Amino acid sequence: MPRIVREADVVWEGTVARGEGRLTAASSGAFALPFGLASRVGEPEGKTSPEELLAAAHASCFTMSLGSELARAGTPPERLDVRCTITMDEVAGRGHLIVASALDARGVVPGADQAAFEAAAAAAHEGCPFSALIGASATVTVTATLEAGEGGGPA
Amino acid sequence: MTERTAEVTWQGSLTEGSGRIERVGSGAFGPLDVTWASRAEEPAGRTSPEELIAAAHASCFSMALSNALAQAGTPAKRLSTTATVTFVPGTGITRVALTVRGTVPGLDEASFREKAEGAKVGCPVSKALAAVPEITLDAALA
Numbered sequence: 001m002p003r004i005v006r007e008a009d010v011v012w013e014g015t016v017a018r019g020e021g022r023l024t025a026a027s028s029g030a031f032a033l034p035f036g037l038a039s040r041v042g043e044p045e046g047k048t049s050p051e052e053l054l055a056a057a058h059a060s061c062f063t064m065s066l067g068s069e070l071a072r073a074g075t076p077p078e079r080l081d082v083r084c085t086i087t088m089d090e091v092a093g094r095g096h097l098i099v100a101s102a103l104d105a106r107g108v109v110p111g112a113d114q115a116a117f118e119a120a121a122a123a124a125h126e127g128c129p130f131s132a133l134i135g136a137s138a139t140v141t142v143t144a145t146l147e148a149g150e151g152g153g154p155a
Numbered sequence: 156m157t158e159r160t161a162e163v164t165w166q167g168s169l170t171e172g173s174g175r176i177e178r179v180g181s182g183a184f185g186p187l188d189v190t191w192a193s194r195a196e197e198p199a200g201r202t203s204p205e206e207l208i209a210a211a212h213a214s215c216f217s218m219a220l221s222n223a224l225a226q227a228g229t230p231a232k233r234l235s236t237t238a239t240v241t242f243v244p245g246t247g248i249t250r251v252a253l254t255v256r257g258t259v260p261g262l263d264e265a266s267f268r269e270k271a272e273g274a275k276v277g278c279p280v281s282k283a284l285a286a287v288p289e290i291t292l293d294a295a296l297a
Contacts, residue, residue, distance in 0.1 A: 008209035011234070023210055028200055029200060050279070088157045
């Protein structure tokens with residue numbers, strides 16, 4: 001298989017308490033963002049953080065995996081809506097750790113019932129490389145709820 | 156305890172469908188398009204889970220290193236970090252390479268490398284990615 005490489009650049013100036021970082025998506029150029037300590041551990045105040053970027057990575061990885069599982073089952077999704085919440089906590093003796101990643105998936109999937117959607121979500125969790133990585137040191141949870149499409153209730 | 160959220164939507168199958176990072180809790184970015192093609196082939200201006208992990212790791216490492224340098228009494232004037240994530244479809248993330256160049260008044264090369272090594276081991280994202288087979292570090296004073 002091909003090796004895929006993606007890069008990000010950060011420039012940090014000053015101390016951690018008072019300094020500020022600038023983050024650039026070097027491969028795609030899709031974003032350039034400021035970040036800092038106060039907005040990482042306190043209120044975000046419009047700034048991203050490593051944990052928010054992990055949430056975006058996990059949500060997008062899992063969502064692609066779920067789309068793939070549903071297509072494989074013959075029921076490609078009309079729409080998936082996935083929210084990922086990453087929790088960082090201070091653990092006695094081990095410092096700050098990412099302790100949890102919670103995935104909440106909702107989907108409009110013609111031809112699939114709730115049980116099939118849950119099974120696809122479980123398979124997507126198994127197949128998403130990021131679920132495996134973060135699951136090695138944090139608790140990953142998945143909830144899956146089928147929603148009514150524009151055409152009416154779930155099939 | 157700190158919580159951060161992101162919301163992604165997807166329409167259609169993996170290879171032919173398309174997704175969007177609709178919003179993040181801070182409001183700092185989004186919507187950003189993501190597709191399988193831009194993840195596995197050329198980015199074409201679109202981000203991917205691997206680029207976001209690179210961004211998470213580079214930012215976390217930089218903050219941890221800045222903190223360690225300040226605690227040692229030699230705060231950094233400037234740190235420039237690149238994280239490069241290698242992804243093999245079907246296998247997963249096989250490698251993260253961190254490269255940092257620092258401007259740190261009063262610090263020698265060996266001490267800088269030692270602090271950088273500590274940040275690589277200790278930052279929360281490094282700990283979360285501990286299952287990656289290979290995490291490398293290239294640290295030097297600018």
